[in-house]
Amino acid sequence: MLTDLIWVSILFGLASAFFGALSNVLAKLVMNFSNARDYSAVNFAIIFLLLIPFTPFFFNLEFSIVAVLLVLAASFVDGLANYFYFKAFEINDSVTASIFLSLSPVFTLLLLPFIDFAQNQFTLIDVLGVLTIVFGIIALNWEIQRGLQPGSKNESIKTLLVPILASFLFGANIYLIKYIFNLEIANSFTYYFVRAFIISVMMFGFLRPNLAWITPKHISIAAGRSSLVIIQWMFLLYALNLGNPVIVKAVSDTSPLFVIVFAFIFLKEKLTRLKILGVIIVIVGLILLTV
Secondary structure (H helix, E strand, O other): OOOHHHHHHHHHHHHHHHHHHHHHHHHHHHOOOOOHHHHHHHHHHHHHHHHHHHHHHHOOEOOOHHHHHHHHHHHHHHHHHHHHHHHHHHHOOHHHHHHHHOOHHHHHHHHHHHOHHHOOOOOHHHHHHHHHHHHHHHHHHHHHHHHHOOOOOOOOHHHHHHHHHHHHHHHHHHHHHHHHHHHOOEOHHHHHHHHHHHHHHHHHHHHOOOOOOOOHHHHHHHHHHHHHHHHHHHHHHHHHHHOOHHHHHHHHOOHHHHHHHHHHHHOOOOOOHHHHHHHHHHHHHHHHHHO
16 A cells, blocks of 8 residues: 555656646747747746745755755756757657657666665566556657657767667656755755756856847746746655655656647647557556556
8 A cells, every 4th residue: 555655746746747748838839939959048047037036935955065065966967967858859850859758767767776765665566657657658759749740860879879868867866856855955945946047057058049039928938838847846846755766757757648638638639549558558557656
């Protein structure tokens, strides 16, 4: 039987996936007047600015060398992962990039035997559930991205290493964040606040975005999406506070499931066989995690 905390972490993970799907839908609107390279740095800067008014109430960081270094390290790794994430879509077609980026829960799972503090209450059924969810997410991402952009770029081992590296960094960094929470040196808000600032600086430095797209109307739309992203990440981080990193990572990555549902209900998009199969597989994986 699952403990109450694990149940809550799974529900928070699903809530994170739900708001992630909403932010993905809005991202399509943002891409009508910008692109991932020019938008990403501004997105994190907006998130940082939106969080500033809440810092007097929620910011809580243990000011020690170890604490500061851990938070900075996790934020930096997250920043690198985001950089490679956007780079993956530049040098690969969207189908290929999405499939390899869907593997981050697998890397989290593979690292589990080396992480002592994360092994409690994790069974072979959980392993099967996580792998089932990942397989379903790959199927859904394949179908979603194939409809948006047919494969057209010539991939090589070098180009495929970029989404694989991004996936690995996302999957591995979840443990560092969990470790920070276990030590109680920073809360979810504090980590996300620092993370937004560091990634924004990194993106401006690495990507050198063109800001010509910025207008009051465009910024208001971008800010609306950033608000959803904040909610998505708060649910994810609070879920991570309570649950196992492998399970939380897998559950929170089920955003494509909700994207398919939104597209079917509101956009009247056709449910293909692969979409239906992907949805069923993800749901089976979620059920396995709750038995």
